Amino acid sequence: MPNTDNWQGDVLRDLRGAAAPTGRGGTGPAPGSGTPASGPGLSPPPPPDAARAVAPPEHPGGQGREQPAASPSTPAGRPPRAAPDSRPVTDDGLAGAVRTPRHGEPFASRAVRGLRRIVSSSAAREVAEITRTAERLQQPVTTGRQIAVTSIRGGAGKSTVAALLGTTYAHYRQDPVLLVEADPALGSLPLRLGAQSLRWTTGDMAGIVEPQMSLLDVTGYLVQLPGKAWLLPGSQGRIGAMLDTRAYERVMVSLRRYFGVTVVDCETLPAEVARVALSASQARVLTAPATLEGITSTHNVLEWIQALPRHVIEGTVVVLTEQTPRPGIDLDKAARKLASTGASVQVLPFDRHLAAGGAIRTELLAHATRQAVTRLAADVFELSQKRR
Template sequence: MRKVVGGSGASDGQAQVAIAEMLRRPVPGLRRLTVVSVRGGAGKTTMAALLATELSWYRADRVLAVDADAELGSLPLRLGVQAERSLFDLVERRPRSFEEAAPYLTRAGERLWVLSATRGGRIAEQFTLDAFETALGTVGGHFAAAVVDCGAGILTDLHQGILAGTHGLVLVTPGTVDGALSARGALEWFRNNGRRELLQRTVVATVTHAPQASADLERAEQMLSQWQLPVVHVPYDRHLAVGGAFDAGKLAGDTGTAVGRIAYEVFARSIGAPGVGG
C-alpha cells in the first residue's frame, strides 16, 4: 500500500491488490459509511458517489448509496440516475424481501443501488431521523455497505443521529487553510461533545476545486495531520468539475488513486481493521 499512500517501492498493481483485498473482506453486517462536510460546496456528494462506486466495483455483494440530504440532495444525479420513488415510499410499504424492496430503489450499476430522499428530483416530505432509520433498517440486511451522503453540517439532530450509527466517516473539506480550520472545528467538536469514538473511524478528504492547487494546501494538510488521522488529498479533476453524472473510466489517475486510498482507509475502520494511516 505504500504507493497508495504516496510513497515508493510498490507498483500500481500491488496497490490495487491491497485495495481489492480490503474492500472484498466479509462483513458481519451492514457497514454504514457516512460522508459529511461542515459546509456546502466542499465536494461531499461527489465523494459519496465516488466511494459508493469504488466499493461496488470490488465487492461481490450489494452496495447502497443513500441520499440523506434533507435539502434536495444531488447524489442520484451524480450517479447518473433519477429516482421516481423515495425512502418515504419504502417506509410506507415496509417490504419484507429484496424483491419487494427493489422497486423503491434505483439501480446505478451491477451491484450499486440508490436510495433517494426525493421523488423525481422533487422534495417529498420532511426528512427525519426516524424515516432514515426505518428505511435503512428495512433494506439494510440486503446490503454489505451503505454510503450515506448527509447534508452540509454536523450539529443538527438528524446529523447527530446518523453519525451515532456510523461505522466509518469521511470528513470532506476544501484543500485550503480555511477548509482545514472548519474540519479541525468539527474534529474538536467530536472530541469535546461525547463523539470521541468517531475520531477512530474518520478519514479526512481535502479536495482541490480549481486547476491550480491552492498555495495553502500543504499548510492545510499539516494542520489536519496533527490529529493523526488519514488525510487524503483529492486533486482537481476536469471530468468531475463538469458536474452531473460522472464516468469512473474518465477520472484522472491521481483522482482514482486518492479515491482508492479513501475507500481503503474508511472501510478498514468500519470493520475494525488497521488502515495504512494508523
C-alpha cells in the first residue's frame, strides 16, 4: 500500500457515508437506504455491479440469507460462493446457565479507592496519566498496524488479552479496528467480545476479498462490535475448521489497508499459522499464565525468538496473566528473567470478572485491570509504530 498521509482520511470518509446499525451483530437499515451513520458500525452496501464475484450478506453479523449471483469476473472453473448459514455463538441452553456477571473487584476495595481519591491528590495524577496514555494510543498511522497475540499453551489468557487490546484501540482511536481470529479450533474470541452470531470466517474471507473492494464492501462480511471495530471469526464453532498459511497471508495482506489497527488472536505455538503471524506482524504479544510451568515454557519460546532477526524479540511483549488472587511465584523475579531475553514483560492482574469467562464488560473490570490494559495497549502500539 502507498505510504501516504491521506490513508486515514479516506477511511473516515467511507465511515461517514455508511448506514447505521441498530445493535451489535444484529439487523440494521436495509443496504442503500441512505440512513446517515450514527453508531459504531456499518451496514453493508448492495453490490455495486455485476463484477462482484461474491455478494455480502444483507446485514453485518450474518443475518441475511442472500445467495450471490455468478460474476463475469469470476475466474474460469471457480463456482460462485454461497452464503453460509448464520450460527449462534452460544447455544440457547448454555446461555441460560450464565449467572449475572461479577465486578472485577469487591465493593469494599472500590469504596476505599474512591475515598482515597477524594482526600488525596491522586485523582489529578491519575487524570494526567490517562491523558498521556490516550495521546500514545491516538498516534496517527499511515499504514495499518498488525498485532499478533499468541501463547505456548491453552488457558493462558490469549483470547482475553486479544479482546481487551482490540476493545481498547476501538475506544481510543478514530480509525477502524479489526479483530481477526486465526485460531479456528473452537476459539473463544467471539464469545469474549459478546458477538451473538457468526457467518463468514477467516478462511472464507481468503476467497472473497478483492483489491477493488471498499471498506463498506469488506465490513459486509464482518461482525460489528461497539466502537469502530469489527470481528472476523476463525470458525462457526465446528470442530475441524482449518486455516492454512496461504489463506491467512492473503487475508491479512488484503485487509491491512482498511484498518488502522488489526489484532490477531493466533493459534498456540508452535502452530504454523502462529509462526507466520508472529513474523509478519509489527508487534507481538505472548501470553503466559503466572505459574512456574507458564514461565518456563514461555522462556523457552523467547530463546527461540532470539534466533530470529533482532526486531522480532524487541517488538515482543510478554503478558503474565494472574489466574488466582495470589500467584505462587515471585512475579518480579519472573519478569526480570523473561526480560533478560530482550522482550518486554507486563502483568495482567487477577480480575474476578475476567476469571468468570463469558463476554467482557469493560465497566465491570477492576480499576487495576483497566490501568494495566491501557498501558499494555499503548506500549504494544508504540512498538508496532517502530517497524514500518
